[in-house]
Amino acid sequence: MDYKSMSVYQIWPRSFCDGNGDGIGDLEGIYAKLEYVASLGVDCIWFSPLYPSPNADFGYDIADYKDIHKDYGTLAQFKKVLDKAHSLGLKVIMDLVVNHSSDENVWFQKGIDPNSPYHDYYFWRKGRGKNGKRPPNNWLSLIDGGAWERNEKTGEYYLHVFAKKQPDLNMDNPRVRNEVKDIMRFWLNMGVDGFREDVITLISKKEGLPNGFPLPAATGMEHYFNGLHVKEYLREFKEDVLDKYDCFVVGEAPMMKPDTALEYIDEKHKTLDLMFHFQHMEADCFLMDFLHTKFNLRKMKKAFSAWQKKLDGKAWNTLYIENHDHPRIVSRYGSEKYRVQSAKMLASMYLLQKGTPFIYQGQEIGMTNIDLDADKFIDIFAKNNSAVFKKLHFSQKWIDRMVKLSCRDNARTPMQWDASENAGFTTGTPWFYVNPNYTEINVKAQEDDPDSVLNFYRKLLAFRKENEVIREGKYKEYCKKSKYIYAYERVWGNVRLLTVNSFTAKGVRFEAPKGYDLEEGELIFQNYAKTPIVNNGFMLRPYETRTYLFHRS
Numbered sequence: 001m002d003y004k005s006m007s008v009y010q011i012w013p014r015s016f017c018d019g020n021g022d023g024i025g026d027l028e029g030i031y032a033k034l035e036y037v038a039s040l041g042v043d044c045i046w047f048s049p050l051y052p053s054p055n056a057d058f059g060y061d062i063a064d065y066k067d068i069h070k071d072y073g074t075l076a077q078f079k080k081v082l083d084k085a086h087s088l089g090l091k092v093i094m095d096l097v098v099n100h101s102s103d104e105n106v107w108f109q110k111g112i113d114p115n116s117p118y119h120d121y122y123f124w125r126k127g128r129g130k131n132g133k134r135p136p137n138n139w140l141s142l143i144d145g146g147a148w149e150r151n152e153k154t155g156e157y158y159l160h161v162f163a164k165k166q167p168d169l170n171m172d173n174p175r176v177r178n179e180v181k182d183i184m185r186f187w188l189n190m191g192v193d194g195f196r197e198d199v200i201t202l203i204s205k206k207e208g209l210p211n212g213f214p215l216p217a218a219t220g221m222e223h224y225f226n227g228l229h230v231k232e233y234l235r236e237f238k239e240d241v242l243d244k245y246d247c248f249v250v251g252e253a254p255m256m257k258p259d260t261a262l263e264y265i266d267e268k269h270k271t272l273d274l275m276f277h278f279q280h281m282e283a284d285c286f287l288m289d290f291l292h293t294k295f296n297l298r299k300m301k302k303a304f305s306a307w308q309k310k311l312d313g314k315a316w317n318t319l320y321i322e323n324h325d326h327p328r329i330v331s332r333y334g335s336e337k338y339r340v341q342s343a344k345m346l347a348s349m350y351l352l353q354k355g356t357p358f359i360y361q362g363q364e365i366g367m368t369n370i371d372l373d374a375d376k377f378i379d380i381f382a383k384n385n386s387a388v389f390k391k392l393h394f395s396q397k398w399i400d401r402m403v404k405l406s407c408r409d410n411a412r413t414p415m416q417w418d419a420s421e422n423a424g425f426t427t428g429t430p431w432f433y434v435n436p437n438y439t440e441i442n443v444k445a446q447e448d449d450p451d452s453v454l455n456f457y458r459k460l461l462a463f464r465k466e467n468e469v470i471r472e473g474k475y476k477e478y479c480k481k482s483k484y485i486y487a488y489e490r491v492w493g494n495v496r497l498l499t500v501n502s503f504t505a506k507g508v509r510f511e512a513p514k515g516y517d518l519e520e521g522e523l524i525f526q527n528y529a530k531t532p533i534v535n536n537g538f539m540l541r542p543y544e545t546r547t548y549l550f551h552r553s
């Protein structure tokens, strides 16, 4: 499948569009909005989990891998959505969460019994010490304190590197791998076009589950990040199933560096087609979103450039600046005060790079974080992180600030369709707060405005399709040392594209690099009306973006 020419739109179903008025987004709502998605100029939809789930982690805790959550509809409705998407020229990929399941999955329920064939689907172990009252090892969960939970009936503990309700699947068990392959076949046979594989680089745990190096958080992670057998298991999925279908797979890889990534995505021996990595999303935080710091443009540029360079000619990159796990990008790397300008600037900043872009629902209209009191946020990461930092005696004020800045709920507020009540998301009571700025920021208002963020995205996505330089062009960064400007060129044949992006409200001057005469260029993307050039350079206004195209004979 030609995923290299695609752009992908991510739908987080609960907040996209409610078709039946119960306040929760669903397949009926999605069905009604498919023309809108197609109108953006994207080629594929990624659905965050649609499966039955107790929603401890909003679908990333799957109770049944071969069905649809009743809040969203039925399998038959899903099939209708799939067929309509295909008829509109849109591919569809499913989220596949197999590092862990829900504790309400029948595999887990049956497997509590040590004699059940499902017992070995998970990591059940006896406790240490007298009466086995100490967990089997010292691992800490990535979000939930200890990584082990004890079952009172059997006295055994199960491993969960995420929340308690997300027990880790034992991928070393060939029967579990067969289940995964079976799930893949189920959806591929129905017609889906691939998968986004959740935290897939975590699926192989070190044999014997030895104690981890005692870090303050997530002790033990060195024993399951990029574990010994991950690539072997991914190869098995590929050879036994994926290679037999016209499909593609994008794997999520926390804490990944480009050199290690190549071990997975190098065209010569790839086990994943694409990979989601995080380095460029860490320019305003330390280790995790929760530990928010001041935005550092140089850190962001360095990450983007490293991935552009190291993958060039060897592997295919992904491009994204938003998804359901991060606050809204305008509020993070841009400016709410210069919302329209910065939303457009951020769009050209990443969409002109090399790779397959992903756009998250609402990003295309420049949605922002929501201004709520910290205790109104419900996401499990925010809740658990708050508890952890409270125990470590951080002040409530500091914790509340981190929650507001970093909470994933910021990106999970209902989609803003129009200026009617509840932003046109539902006729009922929305399951979560609608951002009150919907009266101003919504799809309808932007459809009618040729200068809107929405239409800017459309233009960029169309440009990507029509210009080989986007797919093939060499990348080179300029003004590397600047704390305010991100500029780079893409060069392909006699076409040269230069994009200049300001990340500040201050005025900063940009000087054309050697060999460029700006007067010769065609200004193809900009977010201000007047665009003077003075002495082969210009003053960048707040969050200004300008892209010039040059043809050389």
Ligand code: GLC
Binding pocket: 057, 060, 061, 097, 162, 198, 199, 252, 324, 325
């Ligand atoms: C991934 C998902 C995130 C989820 C986590 C555990 O990072 O994107 O939403 O909480 O995995 O499944």
Ligand code: CA
Binding pocket: 018, 019, 020, 021, 022, 023, 024, 025, 026, 071
């Ligand atoms: Ca609904």
